[in-house]
Structure formats: C-alpha cells, structure tokens
Amino acid sequence: MSTNEFYSLKVNGVDHHVSDAWIGESLLYVLRERLGLPGSKGACEQGECGSCTVFIDGAAVCSCLVMAASAVESEIATVEGLNADGTLTDVQEAFVTEGAVQCGFCTPGLVMAVHHLLDENDSPSELEVKEALSGNICRCTGYGRIFAAVDKVVAVRKGALS
Amino acid sequence: MSSVKTKRDVLGTSSLRPDGGAKVKGDFAFTSDLHAENMLWGATLRSPHPHARIISIDTTAAWKIAGVECVVTADDVPGQLTYGLISSDQPVFAKDVVRYMGEPIAAVAADHPETCRRALAAITVVYEVLPVLFDPELAIGDDFEPIHPEGNLIRQQRIVHGDTSVVGDVIVEGHYVIGMQDQAFLGTESALALPDADGQGVEVFVATQWLHEDQKQMAACLNLPTERVRLVLGGVGGAFGAREDISLQVHTALLALRTSRPVKMQYGREESFFGHVHRHPATVWMRHHATNEGKIVKIEARFVFDGGAYASTSAAVLINGVTHTQGPYKCPVAVVDGYAVRTNNPPCGAMRGFGVVQACFAHEGQMDKLAAAVGTDPVSIRLMNAMETGDLLITGQPVESVAPVARLIRETNEIPLPPDLAMDANELELPGGSGITAERKHIKRGIGWGVSIKNIMYSEGFDDYSTARCTLSDGKVVLKFATSEVGQGFVTLAPQIARSVLGVTDAVCDTIDTQIGSAGSTSASRQTWMSGGAVDGACRLVRERLFEVVGAQHNIEPIRFAIEDDEIVDTAGTFRMSVIEASQGITISETFEHHHRPTEELDENGQGNCHVAFAFVAHRAVVDVDPELGLVKVVQIATAQDVGQVLNPLSVLGQIEGGIAQGLGLAVMEEIIVQEGRVRNPSFTDYLLPTALDAPVVVARMIEEYEQQAPLGAKGVGEPPCISVTPAIVAAIRDAIGKDIDRCPVRPQDICL
Numbered sequence: 001m002s003t004n005e006f007y008s009l010k011v012n013g014v015d016h017h018v019s020d021a022w023i024g025e026s027l028l029y030v031l032r033e034r035l036g037l038p039g040s041k042g043a044c045e046q047g048e049c050g051s052c053t054v055f056i057d058g059a060a061v062c063s064c065l066v067m068a069a070s071a072v073e074s075e076i077a078t079v080e081g082l083n084a085d086g087t088l089t090d091v092q093e094a095f096v097t098e099g100a101v102q103c104g105f106c107t108p109g110l111v112m113a114v115h116h117l118l119d120e121n122d123s124p125s126e127l128e129v130k131e132a133l134s135g136n137i138c139r140c141t142g143y144g145r146i147f148a149a150v151d152k153v154v155a156v157r158k159g160a161l162s
Numbered sequence: 163m164s165s166v167k168t169k170r171d172v173l174g175t176s177s178l179r180p181d182g183g184a185k186v187k188g189d190f191a192f193t194s195d196l197h198a199e200n201m202l203w204g205a206t207l208r209s210p211h212p213h214a215r216i217i218s219i220d221t222t223a224a225w226k227i228a229g230v231e232c233v234v235t236a237d238d239v240p241g242q243l244t245y246g247l248i249s250s251d252q253p254v255f256a257k258d259v260v261r262y263m264g265e266p267i268a269a270v271a272a273d274h275p276e277t278c279r280r281a282l283a284a285i286t287v288v289y290e291v292l293p294v295l296f297d298p299e300l301a302i303g304d305d306f307e308p309i310h311p312e313g314n315l316i317r318q319q320r321i322v323h324g325d326t327s328v329v330g331d332v333i334v335e336g337h338y339v340i341g342m343q344d345q346a347f348l349g350t351e352s353a354l355a356l357p358d359a360d361g362q363g364v365e366v367f368v369a370t371q372w373l374h375e376d377q378k379q380m381a382a383c384l385n386l387p388t389e390r391v392r393l394v395l396g397g398v399g400g401a402f403g404a405r406e407d408i409s410l411q412v413h414t415a416l417l418a419l420r421t422s423r424p425v426k427m428q429y430g431r432e433e434s435f436f437g438h439v440h441r442h443p444a445t446v447w448m449r450h451h452a453t454n455e456g457k458i459v460k461i462e463a464r465f466v467f468d469g470g471a472y473a474s475t476s477a478a479v480l481i482n483g484v485t486h487t488q489g490p491y492k493c494p495v496a497v498v499d500g501y502a503v504r505t506n507n508p509p510c511g512a513m514r515g516f517g518v519v520q521a522c523f524a525h526e527g528q529m530d531k532l533a534a535a536v537g538t539d540p541v542s543i544r545l546m547n548a549m550e551t552g553d554l555l556i557t558g559q560p561v562e563s564v565a566p567v568a569r570l571i572r573e574t575n576e577i578p579l580p581p582d583l584a585m586d587a588n589e590l591e592l593p594g595g596s597g598i599t600a601e602r603k604h605i606k607r608g609i610g611w612g613v614s615i616k617n618i619m620y621s622e623g624f625d626d627y628s629t630a631r632c633t634l635s636d637g638k639v640v641l642k643f644a645t646s647e648v649g650q651g652f653v654t655l656a657p658q659i660a661r662s663v664l665g666v667t668d669a670v671c672d673t674i675d676t677q678i679g680s681a682g683s684t685s686a687s688r689q690t691w692m693s694g695g696a697v698d699g700a701c702r703l704v705r706e707r708l709f710e711v712v713g714a715q716h717n718i719e720p721i722r723f724a725i726e727d728d729e730i731v732d733t734a735g736t737f738r739m740s741v742i743e744a745s746q747g748i749t750i751s752e753t754f755e756h757h758h759r760p761t762e763e764l765d766e767n768g769q770g771n772c773h774v775a776f777a778f779v780a781h782r783a784v785v786d787v788d789p790e791l792g793l794v795k796v797v798q799i800a801t802a803q804d805v806g807q808v809l810n811p812l813s814v815l816g817q818i819e820g821g822i823a824q825g826l827g828l829a830v831m832e833e834i835i836v837q838e839g840r841v842r843n844p845s846f847t848d849y850l851l852p853t854a855l856d857a858p859v860v861v862a863r864m865i866e867e868y869e870q871q872a873p874l875g876a877k878g879v880g881e882p883p884c885i886s887v888t889p890a891i892v893a894a895i896r897d898a899i900g901k902d903i904d905r906c907p908v909r910p911q912d913i914c915l
C-alpha cells in the first residue's frame with residue numbers, strides 16, 4: 001500500500017516527512033502510525049467521540065476526519081506538544097488530581113478540548129463548559145470529575161492572576 | 163499522624179493514579195498504540211447474514227493481492243475449533259453455518275489496514291440464507307429447529323420458595339422490557355501477537371478483563387501448551403464486561419504463528435459492535451402480592467434473557483437475574499421461572515450489573531405500582547419492605563453482608579432536591595438541549611426511586627480466587643498480580659494496601675501478565691475484595707517475615723511488633739526502627755492466594771447459598787420531560803451507596819458517577835436496534851452515549867459500614883451505581899407525565915404517543 005508521493009506535515013513545530021503513504025490516510029492514522037505520535041486516540045473514526053482532537057492552525061478538530069495530505073500547509077498541534085518542557089500543564093495536572101482519568105482513552109482528546117476552551121474563555125459558565133466538552137465522549141467517569149478539573153484550572157488561573 | 167499517613171497515600175486516602183501522568187500526556191501505551199518491527203495488520207471477514215449455511219469459501223483472490231501474507235479460515239485452526247467462557251460453543255471461525263450477523267469467517271494479515279480491507283473484499287463466500295430465529299419466546303419450546311447442536315435453550319432455572327399458596331390482599335402485575343445495551347468502551351478491541359522464534363509459542367499483548375481465562379481458551383484453540391501462550395495486559399480503554407469473552411485473541415495469535423511475524427489487530431467502532439457481547443435484552447413479568455399496608459407476601463416472576471447466537475455467560479446472567487427477583491426487600495414466598503435462550507441475535511454476555519439490571523428494572527417498577535395500589539409513596543413502600551442483615555433470600559440464602567437498605571433510602575431522601583427549572587432557563591438546560599425544540603412552559607418535572615441489591619464475586623460454587631506477590635527490598639515494595647486494570651484503579655489501590663500494611667512509601671506495580679497465578683476477572687465488582695485480599699495477604703506474609711528478621715537481630719519476640727506509620731515498633735518496649743532501615747540489604751518475597759468462602763449450586767427449586775456477598779444502593783432521580791416531544795433531561799441523581807469501607811474516596815466517587823452515566827444511558831438513550839437479527843445502528847452516530855450535556859448533577863453519599871467478610875472491610879463499588887439508577891429515571895419520567903412506561907430505554911414515542 002504505497003505511492004511514491006511524499007509530503008511534509010508540521011506537527012508541534014517540527015517538520016515531518018511522510019513518504020510511501022497511501023493518499024487516503026487520515027491525519028489521525030498518519031500521526032499515530034507513521035509519525036510515532038500515538039497520543040491522539042481513535043474511538044469512532046467518524047467525528048463523534050473527540051478522542052482524536054488536535055489543533056489545526058489553532059482550531060480544535062477531529063483528526064480522524066481530516067486527510068493528512070490536506071494538512072500540509074498547516075500548523076498541527078497534538079497532545080504530545082503540550083509538554084515540551086517535560087512538566088504537566090495545569091489542565092493535565094488537574095485531570096490527575098481531580099480524578100478525571102480512569103481508563104484514560106478519552107483523556108488526551110479532552111485535555112486538548114479543555115485547553116482550547118480555556119484559551120478562548122477564561123471563565124466559562126457551567127453550561128459553557130458542558131457545551132464545549134459535549135463533543136468528547138468519556139465512558140468511564142460520567143464527566144463529574146472532568147468538570148471538577150476544569151473548575152480547578154479556572155480557579156487556579158484566576159488566583160494566579162489576582 | 164494522619165497527615166503523615168496522607169502523605170504516604172495509605173488506605174482511606176484519595177491516592178492518585180500512578181498512570182495518571184502518562185495518560186494525560188498521551189504517553190500511556192494502550193494496546194492499540196503498540197507496534198513491533200516488521201509488523202503486519204490483521205482483519206476479520208464477518209457474516210452479513212444472521213443465519214445462513216456456508217456453501218463455499220474461496221480465498222484464492224485474496225492471497226494474490228500484493229501485501230497479503232496470510233488468509234485463515236476454520237480449516238486452519240490447529241486445535242479446538244470452538245471457545246467459550248462457560249460452554250465451548252462458539253467457533254473460532256464459522257465453518258458450515260453462521261448464526262449471527264458479524265460472525266467471523268476468515269482473517270487476513272497484510273502490510274496495511276487498507277490492504278486488509280481489499281483482501282477481505284476479495285474473499286468469496288457463498289451462503290444459503292436460513293430462517294432467522296429472532297424471537298426469544300420461540301426459542302423456549304420446540305417451535306424452532308435448533309440453530310446450534312446444543313439446542314436453543316441455554317439454561318432454565320426455577321425458584322420455588324415458601325408456602326406458594328399464599329395470596330396477597332393487593333396484587334400488582336407488570337411486563338417489563340429491557341433493551342440491548344452496549345458497553346461502548348472507548349478503546350476498541352486490540353491485540354498484538356509476537357510469535358516465538360521456534361514457532362511453538364506466542365506472546366500476546368491484549369486488552370482483556372481476565373488474562374488467564376484468555377490464555378486457557380487460546381491455548382486450546384492454538385493447540386499449544388498453556389505456558390507457551392504468554393499474555394501481557396496491554397493498556398485497556400475501558401471494559402464494563404465486554405472484554406470477558408474472546409474476541410480477536412485467537413485470530414491474532416493464529417495469524418502471527420502462521421506468518422512468523424508480529425500481527426496487530428484492532429477493531430474499528432462498527433466492528434467492535436459486532437466483535438463483543440452485549441447486555442442481554444430481556445422481558446420480565448412480575449406479580450407482587452402484598453398485605454393491605456403494602457408488605458410483600460409473595461412474588462411471582464418470569465424472565466426471558468435473549469443470549470443471542472452463543473452461550474457466553476448467559477447461564478450465569480440468568481441466575482443473577484432470577485435470584486435478584488425480590489430486590490433489596492423482604493420476601494417470604496416466590497415462584498420464579500427463568501430462561502436464557504439462543505437466537506440468531508447478537509451474542510450477549512457480561513455487562514456491568516450482569517442480569518441484576520434487568521431484574522431491578524422490573525422489581526422497582528413493581529414497587530411503585532405497589533405503592534400506588536396501597537395508597538402510599540415510593541419511599542414508604544421501600545422502607546416498609548427494606549431487607550436487613552439476617553433476612554432470607556428467596557433462594558433460602560441468609561444475607562450475612564451488611565445490609566443498610568433503610569439507611570440508604572433515608573440518606574438519599576435527605577439530599578436536597580434541585581431548584582425548579584427557571585422560567586428563563588437556557589435552552590441547553592431544557593430536554594432536547596441545543597436542538598432548541600422544547601419550550602419551557604411545556605416542561606414537567608418528575609421524581610423517581612430505584613433501590614437495588616447486587617451480588618459481588620462469582621456464584622454457584624465457582625472458586626474465583628486471586629493471586630498476588632509482594633516483594634520488599636530496601637524499603638521498596640513491588641507488587642505482582644494478573645489483575646486486569648481496565649480503568650477502575652486497582653493499580654492505585656494495590657500500592658495503598660502495601661503502604662498501609664508494610665509502612666513503606668515506595669510501592670509500585672509490576673507488569674500485569676500471566677507470569678503469576680490467576681487473579682480472576684475484573685468483573686462482578688470483585689477485584690477490590692479478591693485481588694485486594696490477595697495483595698493484603700501477600701503484604702501481611704512479608705510483614706511477618708520482616709518481624710522475624712528484626713526480632714532475631716534485636717532479640718525481641720516478633721509477635722510484639724507492629725507497624726506504626728513507617729516504623730516497626732515494639733508494642734511492649736521502646737524499640738523502633740524504620741521499615742526502610744529494617745529492610746536494607748534484604749529481599750523478602752511472598753505470594754498469597756485469596757479465596758472467598760465457598761458457595762453452592764442451586765437445586766431444582768432454586769434453593770442454595772449460591773452467592774458470596776451483596777452490596778446495596780439507593781437512587782433518586784429528578785427529570786424534566788417535554789411530554790409532547792418525548793424529550794427527557796435528567797436533572798439530578800441523589801444516591802447513597804453501601805460501600806463497606808471507603809479505601810479511596812476519589813476512586814469510589816469516580817465509580818459512582820461513571821456508573822450513573824451508564825445507567826442513565828440505558829434509561830433514556832442507549833439501545834442496539836436489532837431487526838430480525840440485523841443490527842441497525844453499529845456506530846456512535848446512531849448508538850447514542852451520554853455526553854457532558856447529558857450528565858446530571860450527582861449528589862452522592864458513601865455509607866460506610868465495615869463488611870466483616872471482606873478482607874479490607876470494603877465491598878466492590880463498580881456495579882451498584884448503574885443498576886437502580888435506570889428504574890429511578892424511568893420512574894421519574896412516569897411521575898412527570900402520569901403514564902405507565904414499562905421499557906428501557908424510554909424512547910420519545912413511549913412518552914408522547
């Protein structure tokens with residue numbers, strides 16, 4: 001299964017050369033299987049669960065719905081790019097301490113979704129949080145501890161500002 | 163002192179997941195993330211028909227596709243041709259006949275998933291379509307030709323208890339229907355098989371609930387000695403019962419052995435719907451007899467569980483269902499008939515709640531009918547009949563567990579109700595959500611109750627023991643066990659146990675694999691009790707040995723020692739020494755097997771001490787309903803759960819909230835639609851799961867009454883949360899609209915038509 005074509009993807013600020021790839025491969029597949037970035041997960045591959053959430057030019061998208069070859073001109077950011085310095089982000093930290101992680105399969109996608117939400121809105125209402133996260137399915141937690149993690153980050157960021 | 167303990171993350175603290183950091187970073191290796199050098203992909207060809215004879219299978223064209231390395235069918239299975247948890251009745255690959263839509267027929271290994279898809283498309287199977295047995299009632303009698311050599315009736319069980327001639331002053335009756343629910347774990351089935359160099363063995367990384375059971379079934383099908391099939395737990399993305407049965411394990415290992423190359427298989431979401439068993443759809447009839455005040459004097463019931471094409475755990479699900487007919491209530495007399503049957507519908511087996519979900523949906527509907535018939539309310543009727551420790555079940559088994567049923571109901575009732583829905587409520591708070599379909603003025607609020615009893619551990623004489631090893635060296639503990647971590651948090655709990663027993667801080671879990679004895683399955687709310695008991699036992703043995711060593715060094719009777727925080731202290735003297743210092747330069751390792759007390763099989767009248775122990779829970783649901791559009795919003799769930807001892811509050815809360823969401827799913831949205839054996843909605847687009855917007859406010863109380871039988875005083879907490887929340891929500895819908903609804907999930911047409 002290959003073609004002789006190749007293309008480059010810019011992921012987390014680094015250019016990656018993709019060669020011998022089948023042109024129909026999704027961005028999720030290429031990230032996971034070709035670029036060694038398996039942090040984004042696939043649980044439905046049809047845009048319903050949010051496990052595969054990445055940022056393309058700052059927009060949160062389902063990488064399972066994007067053809068990798070169509071993202072050549074873009075800045076792609078994945079969960080692996082959140083920890084360039086090795087430490088957890090405040091969102092990641094809160095997910096751990098507030099019990100928002102059980103099996104963890106939804107977690108990378110949710111961490112990305114929460115970062116995106118809080119980048120756009122530093123004090124979301126309860127409903128805004130629920131709406132923003134409603135594209136990310138979690139089957140284990142019932143969402144309660146995920147909301148608690150978001151609340152924690154919002155509170156800490158506010159405290160840090162004041 | 164308590165702050166010191168908190169720092170050491172001992173039992174009772176909200177110790178954090180050791181894998182949490184890796185999981186939030188995307189570093190945690192789920193089975194689907196694994197790779198091997200020179201790896202091939204595997205894929206499965208499945209039947210498009212629910213029932214058909216296979217006339218021929220031609221794989222010639224598939225073999226010719228560039229990149230295809232192997233094609234296997236039933237003819238290539240070297241050992242036993244079938245597998246199964248209780249009865250080995252399910253073919254590795256269908257050979258002469260397919261009995262459900264999605265049944266595996268062949269598997270391929272190739273260089274790319276897309277090559278696999280082409281290879282599957284190139285296999286030609288000629289079928290002769292057969293009549294489909296889709297009505298479970300037809301499977302009970304002799305009305306339909308057996309669709310399997312073992313017949314259409316998987317198991318039948320009767321319960322007859324007490325003086326059955328009794329007739330109540332008041333009689334209420336109902337027919338209840340429970341739909342087919344999917345576990346819908348997020349991480350689909352996945353395995354990576356690595357063949358041994360000599361071709362006589364295989365190592366398999368797999369996401370499963372029970373490594374040793376998989377190993378046993380795989381070895382038989384592969385015709386290999388058990389020890390040459392080595393299993394390692396790959397990261398598991400949820401389970402909820404769906405990973406108790408074999409799915410792709412044998413296929414992946416067979417392809418790896420055939421090609422002498424590593425093979426990875428991974429189901430997509432649609433295939434996952436066909437690749438694992440589901441919750442049994444069931445019909446339940448119940449008739450309750452009571453005194454004029456509402457005290458239950460007799461229950462009659464009939465259960466039919468549709469097991470689908472293969473037996474899986476249907477026989478055990480049936481027993482759970484019928485033995486929980488009475489719910490958490492006193493009942494002196496019962497006549498119950500239960501059937502688990504085989505049909506050409508999708509195979510059903512374990513899902514969180516395991517047969518008790520179906521029983522509870524019916525008995526809780528009955529309790530509300532009874533309350534109405536005697537002119538009382540849902541809380542009073544339940545308090546009046548509440549079970550207590552020492553009561554006899556309808557199986558004749560005494561309830562020896564802590565049974566704080568009345569307290570659970572009272573404590574739940576004390577939880578404040580949510581405020582009324584504001585007249586100017588945001589559309590997202592209305593039933594239907596952002597569809598902006600409901601109007602505030604049409605919304606009606608309702609309140610409903612559900613209370614349940616759930617057996618924990620396995621039943622009917624099965625010895626589901628667990629094994630653990632504790633190794634102490636230089637103040638550090640390593641714990642080894644085969645307990646599947648599926649997200650529930652045993653990897654958090656096990657080190658907590660070691661810290662409490664041994665006074666260490668540094669306690670870690672070794673690789674979870676088959677290089678130690680079985681831990682049994684991560685199911686039946688059993689691992690905290692069983693594997694917790696095994697880890698506790700192993701740690702205690704190590705502690706005894708450590709006391710002997712220190713005693714010999716310092717000339718003190720070991721019996722005088724105790725652990726206090728991180729020190730060994732002489733309880734009859736002044737000697738103290740830190741555990742780190744005491745274990746410097748030595749290694750102590752002990753293995754312990756924990757067995758629960760034996761249980762019995764049921765006799766022909768369904769009598770016998772078949773269960774080990776029980777846990778209880780109460781739920782109160784508040785819902786808003788739009789009666790015209792048939793839309794429901796679950797506003798609040800109040801719950802009090804009998805947990806024994808809380809070992810990790812954060813973990814328990816996670817189980818409670820997560821279980822409630824799954825029970826909510828069964829109440830109002832989750833159902834696999836099957837028409838004449840055909841699955842109509844195998845995707846997350848059509849099979850709806852609760853989202854963040856569907857999540858109700860959960861107010862939970864953990865009721866702690868130490869369970870004497872349990873090694874750590876703690877009951878399993880995984881299943882109870884999802885059991886009675888479903889009938890509570892459905893009761894709340896009935897309350898809101900004043901209409902009888904006897905099925906779940908409740909569909910819009912059940913409300914508005």
Ligand code: FES
Nearest residue numbers: 045047049050064
């Ligand atoms: S895998 Fe992309 S949304 Fe589910």
Ligand code: FES
Nearest residue numbers: 103104138139140
């Ligand atoms: S933690 Fe398992 S799906 Fe969210």
